[in-house]
Structures are given as structure tokens and as C-alpha cells.
Amino acid sequence: MSDLSLVDQLEVGIEALHAGDDSVQPACDPEIAGLLSLVSQLRTIPREDFKARLQADLMEAAEDIGGLAADAVEILTSGNTGDHGRILETVSRRNALAMRYNAAAKDVEDVPFDLLPTLSGGGEYPVRRGSFIASLAAHAAALALIVTSGIWAAGRGETRPQVNSVVVTDISYVLPPASTESRGGGGGGDQDKLKVSKGNPPRFAREQIAPPTIVVRTERPKLPAEPTVIGPPNLSFPQTSQLGDPLSGVLGPLSNGTGSEGGMGSGDRGGVGPGRGPGVGPGWGGGFGGGPYVVGGGVMAPRAIYSPEPEYSEEARRVKYQAVAVLQVVVDAQGRPRDIRVARSAGMGLDEKAMEAVRQWRFEPGTKDGRPVAVVVNVEVNFRLY
Amino acid sequence: MAENVLKVLENGTDEQLRVAAALRDPALFADLYESNFDRVYAYVARRVPTRQDAEDLTSEVFHEALRNLGLFEWRGVPFAAWLLGIAKRRLANEWRRNGKKLEVARDNLEEAGIEGRIEETAVLSQLVEELPSDQRRVIRRRFVEQKSLREVAEELGRSEGAIKQLQYRALQNLRSGMGKRHV
16 A cells, blocks of 8 residues: 555545544554544644743733732831832732732632532532422421421420329318218108108118108008118117107108108108218218218229329419319219319319319229219329429 | 742752742743643543633633642642642533533543543643644644645645645654654
């Protein structure tokens, strides 16, 4: 292959490269292929005048820097800092230089700080607007959640109440000690127009088959049974021939009283007296003495089976008030709270909150001799803030 | 800083000496410019789409280097690495400002083979300067300015055949020079 043909081959290759076609190179002579690879590189070398032009610019800048530095050094070393005119001139030149450099560096300084380049979209990776917005929204939501939950928790933490309630069977500090082992009462009558006549009740027994009667309406009952009232069998009244209410002031004529459902007195349900139930006296639920049973002497305490805790009153929470309220509650034979009253006041609206809650309580009723009876207990409610 | 400069002047390597000298006299920065220009330009030119972009960025790199020469610390790496670091940051800013990928491959400096190719282009640029003037003129017009054979022939007042011969010989000389420098 002649030189001329190599020259021509080279020219063909160069023209192809200029046209953007790289396929010629492998097809030509190996020597020409090597030269063409140089041609590709030569296309990236700088223009002839650029290098010299840039050097001239740099030298001009260097001269400014050098002159400025020299002036500054001279002023400082001479100690002649009173030469205000020269100092001002130096400062002015320095400012002019700074302005020129700032203009040259503007492109760079306009670019934001090189942090998270993909965030601003200027980095090596393009920003997908959808992803960017979704990410932004997710971060904003997370931040809002953190802030609001923090505020909520902080607010709750200041006034979060904790209320503990406990049923206290010892009511000695609110009630005087019982003179007998139990209390209770009952009442009855047969709707007579006359008040019950004075006498003694029948004996106490654990169960009642027939209520006591002064005026016998059924002369010959089919199944005779001894009349009794329910109460501790060891309690006894003087047994006389005349049945009646020992608290009545009416000596005669004989009467079962104005009550109802059997028994004697103005009450009801087969007892003696103005109460309710098969006992004697103004109370209810059997026994004697007026009022419900207290725990002890064979009377078992009721047990709370549903006891929602009271709420803290807003007033007390606002001033961070803590206290203990004691309620006296009669738990009837059905396990319901009755006659709730405040035995020890806590104040600040906490008593009302405690009563409101205890009204909803349900108990397994107290028992006496295995039978459910009304029992008085205390409920202690401890209001605390944490 | 003056003490450090003196210490370098006493014990430093050639490049350290040149940097220390430029710190004392900014006009001596020309020496550092001369020895690193082709390398920096080659590095930038491979990463931007146009010759104008390459020239602008190269200019910015050297101006920044001159301005911040006092910040350069000799840590055993060549001065060129510091310059290329500036160039890399400038390129990143350029890409960010444009908001899109440039069309030119953005190879990292650490990428295998890239350093060699940059060095090869830098040497080639220097070899062009060493060519006989008629060959150099043909090379610059034909390949740097990418003029046609006819345009170059008309400009230099030679026949197209003579221009073809000149470019052939020039390329042979360049290849020979590259071989001698083991590039």
C-alpha cells in the first residue's frame, strides 16, 4: 500500500470523524486507525490562543494580588498607619479586585450549598417532582405528628389524674361502734286503720315461715307455723303472751298496723315496725336496730364486681389538687349501692365525681348466714395527679 | 505562613518549591499554570459538551486556584490533584445549575483508565506545540477548529494534496512523540 493511499485513507477517516461516523476506523489500515485515534483526541485540545489569553488574565490578577499584598506589608512593617490616603487607596484597590473576583466567581456563588444535591434538582440525579412532593408531604406529616403528639403528651402529663377506689369495710371512723353484732330492721302490717299495738316481737330465727300477727285473720291455717322474725337467733326479747311492736305506744285495741305484706307495724314485708323486711325496727333487710348490717359477727362484706373509676374534676385538676374522699354506701341485697353519702369530703367537686361513679358500681352483696343482706361499707376514693 | 514557605523553600520538592514561590510572588503562579494547564483542560473538556464550556470552566479553575493559593496545603499529593478537585466541584456546580445531566460522560477521576486518558490528552496537547509550524497550523485548523481540507488549503495558500501530506506527517510525528513518552 503506497503512502499516497495511506494519506487518502487518512483523509477519508478524518472526514468521517468530522461527520460523526466512527465506523471507518476499524475498516482502514492499522496505521491509519492509530492515527485516527489521535485525531479524536486532538479534537479535545484547547485552541491556540486560549492558553495564552488565560495566562495573560491570570498574570493581571496575580499582579493585583501581589501589588496589594506588597502595599499592605509595607504599610504594616513601616508602622506608618497614619498614611490614610495610601491605606484608602489600597483598600479601594482591594475592593475593586474583590468585585472583579466576585463577578468571576458569581456562577459558583449563585449555586446553593453543595448539600443534598438531589433535593434541589441540580445534582447528578434528576428530581422526580411526584416523588419530591410525596416525600415532602410525608416529612411534613411526620413532623406535624411528632409536634402535636408532643404537645398533647405534655399537656396530658401535667394534669393526668389517677384515681384509686377501694371498698373499706371498717367504717368505725365514720360510724360509732355498733352496740350489737348487727343492725337491720323490718316492718309490716295488714293495712289496718289502727296503729300497731304494743307488745313484743316473736323470737329471731334465720328464716321466716310465717310473719308475726297480732290480729289473726285466718283462724285455722292449713299449715300452722311459728311466727318468727329474721335476725340473730341469740338476740331475744322478753317473751310475753302479747305480740306487738315494742316501740309502739298504743296499748289497744289490738291491731297489726297500717303497713302491708304481713307482719306488724307501719312498714312492709313481714317484719315488725316501720321498716322494710322481716326484721324488727326502722331498718330493712332483717335483724334489729335500725339501718343495714355492718361487716362482722357473721356478716360478710359485699365485693365490688363493677367499679368504674371516678373522673377528676376540672376544677381540682386545674389547681393540681389531690385529696381522698370517703363515701358511705349501703349495698343492698341485690348488690346495688343505696343511700350514698359523703363521710369525708374531698372538696373541689371531687365528692360529686366520686358519688357519680359509685352510683354505677355493682356489688356481689354482703351476706349474713349465707343470705344476701344490705351492708354498709365505706368507699375510699384516692384522687392523685401524676 | 512565611515560616512555612521558607521551610519549603529549603527542603521541598520541585512542585512544593513552585507553590511556595507563587505564595511569595503571585506572578510566579504562571509556572504552575504552564505545567498544569493541559491536564486541567483535558479533564474538563472530557466532561462538558462544548469547547466554550471547557474554556470557561478551565478559566474559572485557575482563577480560583490563584485566589485561594494560600489555602493549598502540601499533603504529598500533586498540585494538579488540588486543581482537579476545584475542577470537579465546579463541574458539579455547573451540572446543578443546568439542572440536567450533561451529554458528555461524567467519569470520575478515580475511574479506571480516566487518569491515563487525561494524561495522554495533556501530553498530546504539548506535543502539538512542538511540531514544525506548518504541521502545527494544519493540525490546529483541521482538528481543533475542525475546518475542511479546502478551507485549510485556502487559508494557508497550499494545495489540498499538500495539506493532506502535512496532516499525515504531523500525525505520524505526534504518534512517535507519544511513543517516546510512553503514553
